[in-house]
Amino acid sequence: MINHANETKSDPLKSTVKKSFTHEHSESTKGKKSIESKKTDNHVKLKQNAEPKSRKNPISMYNQKVEDLQSNLNAIKKNSDEKLNVHAVAASEIGAHSKLEGIAGFDDEDKYPLFNHKIDYDYQFTHESDKNESETTKNVDALSKEKCVNHVLEKESSTTYELETENFECDLQWKINKIRNVLDEPVLDVYALQQLAEEDEGFVSDDLRKEVWPRLLLVHQSQPVPLLTCQQAQLHSSYSQVVMDVERTLKRFPPDISPEKRQELMDKLTRVIMTVLQRNPLFHYYQGYHDVGITFLLVCGEKLAILLLEELSLTHLREFLQPTMERTQRWLAYLYPMLAAQSPALYNHLEECGVGTMFCLPWLITWYAHSLSEYRHVVRLYDFLLASPPLMPIYVAGAIILHREQQLLAVPCDMPSMHQALSRIPDDMPLESVFKEARQMYKRLPPASLSDGVDRYLLRQKQREEAERAERDRRIAARKHASGRSPAWWLPSQLRRAMWATSAGYGRTWAFAAGTVALVAVALGVASIYFRPDSSRLIGASWGADRPVIAP
Amino acid sequence: MITSAHEQLRHDHDYLVKFLALGNSGVGKTSLLYQFTEGCFNSQFTSTVGIDFKEKRLVHRCSVTGREQGVHLQLWDTAGQEKFRSLTTAFYRNTMGFILVFDLTNEQSFLDIRSWMEQLRTHAYCESPDIILVGNKVDLTEQHVVSEARARDAAFKLGVPYMEASAATGFNVTACVLALVDAVLLRMNRVVDDTRLTLGKTVSPDDEVTSVCVC
Numbered sequence: 001m002i003n004h005a006n007e008t009k010s011d012p013l014k015s016t017v018k019k020s021f022t023h024e025h026s027e028s029t030k031g032k033k034s035i036e037s038k039k040t041d042n043h044v045k046l047k048q049n050a051e052p053k054s055r056k057n058p059i060s061m062y063n064q065k066v067e068d069l070q071s072n073l074n075a076i077k078k079n080s081d082e083k084l085n086v087h088a089v090a091a092s093e094i095g096a097h098s099k100l101e102g103i104a105g106f107d108d109e110d111k112y113p114l115f116n117h118k119i120d121y122d123y124q125f126t127h128e129s130d131k132n133e134s135e136t137t138k139n140v141d142a143l144s145k146e147k148c149v150n151h152v153l154e155k156e157s158s159t160t161y162e163l164e165t166e167n168f169e170c171d172l173q174w175k176i177n178k179i180r181n182v183l184d185e186p187v188l189d190v191y192a193l194q195q196l197a198e199e200d201e202g203f204v205s206d207d208l209r210k211e212v213w214p215r216l217l218l219v220h221q222s223q224p225v226p227l228l229t230c231q232q233a234q235l236h237s238s239y240s241q242v243v244m245d246v247e248r249t250l251k252r253f254p255p256d257i258s259p260e261k262r263q264e265l266m267d268k269l270t271r272v273i274m275t276v277l278q279r280n281p282l283f284h285y286y287q288g289y290h291d292v293g294i295t296f297l298l299v300c301g302e303k304l305a306i307l308l309l310e311e312l313s314l315t316h317l318r319e320f321l322q323p324t325m326e327r328t329q330r331w332l333a334y335l336y337p338m339l340a341a342q343s344p345a346l347y348n349h350l351e352e353c354g355v356g357t358m359f360c361l362p363w364l365i366t367w368y369a370h371s372l373s374e375y376r377h378v379v380r381l382y383d384f385l386l387a388s389p390p391l392m393p394i395y396v397a398g399a400i401i402l403h404r405e406q407q408l409l410a411v412p413c414d415m416p417s418m419h420q421a422l423s424r425i426p427d428d429m430p431l432e433s434v435f436k437e438a439r440q441m442y443k444r445l446p447p448a449s450l451s452d453g454v455d456r457y458l459l460r461q462k463q464r465e466e467a468e469r470a471e472r473d474r475r476i477a478a479r480k481h482a483s484g485r486s487p488a489w490w491l492p493s494q495l496r497r498a499m500w501a502t503s504a505g506y507g508r509t510w511a512f513a514a515g516t517v518a519l520v521a522v523a524l525g526v527a528s529i530y531f532r533p534d535s536s537r538l539i540g541a542s543w544g545a546d547r548p549v550i551a552p
Numbered sequence: 553m554i555t556s557a558h559e560q561l562r563h564d565h566d567y568l569v570k571f572l573a574l575g576n577s578g579v580g581k582t583s584l585l586y587q588f589t590e591g592c593f594n595s596q597f598t599s600t601v602g603i604d605f606k607e608k609r610l611v612h613r614c615s616v617t618g619r620e621q622g623v624h625l626q627l628w629d630t631a632g633q634e635k636f637r638s639l640t641t642a643f644y645r646n647t648m649g650f651i652l653v654f655d656l657t658n659e660q661s662f663l664d665i666r667s668w669m670e671q672l673r674t675h676a677y678c679e680s681p682d683i684i685l686v687g688n689k690v691d692l693t694e695q696h697v698v699s700e701a702r703a704r705d706a707a708f709k710l711g712v713p714y715m716e717a718s719a720a721t722g723f724n725v726t727a728c729v730l731a732l733v734d735a736v737l738l739r740m741n742r743v744v745d746d747t748r749l750t751l752g753k754t755v756s757p758d759d760e761v762t763s764v765c766v767c
Contacts, residue, residue, distance in 0.1 A: 241633060244578040250596045287577065287633045288601040325639050358639060361602035370601050416570075416626050420605050468645055476678055 172204055179208050188215055194387040198439060200432050202383030209379060210300045216386045217315075219307040225275060227302075233274035238285040242277075245290045246270050252294050254375065268302045269294050276310045283313055283321040291366035292317065295378055316390040320365045330454060331394055332357035332364060333461075337453025338398040341445055346405050353413045356461075359423040360397045367393055371425050384435050391447050392438060399437040400425060566609070566622040569736055570646060571729070574668050575653035576661040577632030580688040583719035584653060585627050588729050593720050603640055604629040615734050617741070623733055637671065644675035648740075649682045649732040654703075656687045656716070657695040662703070669710055682735040683712045686728050691718040 175196075182192045193216055197203065203212045214220035233239055246269050253262050273293050277283050292312070296305035319327040335357055339347040362370040367385055369378050385392055401408065401422065411421045573581040582600055587593055589608045606627045613620050628647065630640045644650075652668055654661040665685065673679055685707045687698065700716065707714030713731065717724035 241577060245599045248578075248597050248599050251598050284635065286635050287599045287631055290599075291601075323635075325635060329639065356642070358602050358643075361639065366601060370598065416605055416607065423605075465642065472645070472677060479678070 172201060175199070175201055176204050176208065179203060179212065183208075183211055183215070188220075190216065190218075197383045197387035198435060202380045206299050206379065209383065210304065213296075213300060213308060213382070213386055214304055217308055217311040219304075219311045222307050224303045225279065225306045225310070227271055227306075228275045228278050232278065233271065236274060236278055238277055239274065241285060241287070242270055242273050242290065245287055246273070249290060249294055252291065252298075252369070252375075254298075265294075265297065268305075269297050272297055272302060272305045272309060275306050276313060279310065280313065284323050286320055286325075286365060288362060288366040288370055289317070289321070291369035295367075295369050295382055298375075299379060299382075312386075316385070317365075318390075328361070328365065329357070330458065331391065332360060333454045333457045334391065334394045334447065334450050335360065335398055335401075336457045337450040338395070338441065338445055339401065340453065341450075342398070342402055342441070343405055346401070346409060349409055349413065350418065353415050353418040355415055355418040355422060359419050360394075362423075363397050363425075364393050368396070368425070371423070373427060377429075377431060380431055388439075389442070392442060395438040395442050396434060398441060399434045400429060402437065403429065403434060566624045567737065567740065568624050568626070569648055569733060570626045570628070571649045571651055571732065572628045572630065572643060572647040573651045573653060574630060574672070575632060576655070576658070576664050579632065579653045579655040579658065579661045580719045581632065581651075581653050582629050584651070584686065584688060584717065584725060584728075585629050587719045587722050587725045589627065591722070593722070600629055600631045602631055602636060603643060610733075612730065612733050612737065614737055614741070616738060619741075621737060623737070625729075625733065641671065641675040644672065645677055647676065647681070649684070649736045650676070651686060651728065651732060652683055652712070653686045653688050654698070656689050656698050656703075657692050659697050662687075662698045662706070665706065665710070669712075680711075682732060682739060684728055684732045684735075685710070685712050685714045687714065687716040688719055690716040690723060691721045 179193075179196055182189055182196065193212060196212075197216070203209045211220075246266050249266065249269070250262075253265065257265075269290065273285070273290060276293075277285055293305065293309050296308045300308060313321055319331060322328075336347065336351070339350065362368075368381050372378050372381065381396070385396070404426075408418075408421060411418050573585055575581055577599070582597055582604065583593060585606055586597075589606045606629065608625045608627070610623050610625060611620055612623045628643055630636070630643070650672055652665060652672075654665055656662075669683075672681065672683065685703070687700075687703050689695075703716075704714050713735075715724055715728045715731065717728050719725060
């Protein structure tokens, strides 16, 4: 009846009405996680039949949904004081691999009246196929339910695009409220924040990011760090490099910023970076670190930027701050086994070109801040990466490359062309779907599973380099041998070198003039010896000693 | 008719020339290459992270033979920070000419030329690759700390030609790159000539392009 197997993430239901409120409290990766048992107890799911787009007559199904929702309303109202979730899980009837899971979350309606007139469902495909199992969580009034159903029905029709633009602002407000909700909880729910970071639009605005980012890195309660004075900063060995890089960050500032304001921000950025470096003597600054610093500075301000940068440097950026880039190279190498597993054709193509991993070095060590031209893309990426494990940037790189697979396969197999094609991230890259792909890839091919492939790749690369070096040494030795055999080769080659060095240094006219003068000088010298009367007489005299003298 | 045939011929005989810009951080490698390829100075430069790539096609007249040759120039731009050196040395091996840049207003960048030369000789395709030493920021006369005589002396000792240029004004930028193109093409032609002499047979244009990595 329903062809669920064909359902993919491109379903407009999913891409346009994405509102997921999971208050499922599992272990957070950061360890500082709040688990409110009360909430978990009251966590009820409502599972229902929902339908994918391809279904011919969805209306009856949604009527069923309304009824189910209404039947659950009484149960919900009993718990109206509680914070509750609604999980509208739509199970497919035949597709074992696809299930629509609609999750909607709401909070106190007095506080967020918006929920009364706007409810969306998030449809996700999971691997369950339970039917009509209804557990419930939330106070949903009849009006909002109907609105929801109407909304979904409209989405079913072909007017998705218009609706999307119409509802965009509303959706954003909805998301903002969701984030506020999590932030207002007495105990921080990092897991919920991570979920929100993955959803469309991330943390939406810089005002929210300013609050969320420190919480994600668990520095929101840290004491502010005393700032370094200018004199103290100047003593640091990396100071001049930092200043040099900070001065070249013009492109990263908003275009309408005044020069005074920009200068002020640049001074702050130097202070932020120098304070972090001073406090952590084991950090070795790298070019690109300032790109991370400036993102934090622009979003969160100086004080928070220091805390964020320091914390991130101890976790995600740690390997890049080592004295050498050896560990970074290893991280970059994760790309190849990943591609080999996902697209052997592309993997072979890239290997054949010998393009290596340098094209995505700035992606990794600056978290794409260096490579993306639009500020909003950068901060959106930071939302995602701050809530992800340290190796996620390389999975994002994999997802970006795989997204452009066909385009890259068409690039001729030539290292510079391929490097150029790879290193530019198109402005229209659909970041949200890239994140989803990266996240899925991380689950499918966790770093541990790629580790052997990385070792093999690095070994191959090392062997190739050694072979090249041996070939070079062999060539140089052969050349020396050849030149040893024919000393006549040496003089012209040295003359040529001298000529080129002179001509490039002083200009060709001068070289020509100098050459002419030298030639004339030599000719004059030869002529003067040859025609000198004394010498001819001397030669004549010496010869004449043995010869009979002919009398005049 | 003749012209188009000539153009065609020239196109077929394009030489592929790979250059790499080296030098300390902030000496103006990126600006120099940008000035050469785009013909202007962009004040909104960012630091190079890792390695960047630019290319340009031009027709070059050889200073010695007077022969006109189509040149496809590939310019690699490296990050100056010491930390990135181990990552960029892999790119030295198939580079034909090196643009070694220092900043006339920065003493340290001049002193580090020696260590860059050592790097070069260790990792380049041969022990004596074609190099040009460029003193950048010649327009900032008042801030100069390295005199021309001193730079010339150093270049002479290292056995490389020296030129002063300004990426900001564009002064001498093209001349620097073309001088290096000239040297590389001379070497390439010489190699081809040598090969012809030693092998006693003609060499096809394809070979000319590929057989350059011989010193």
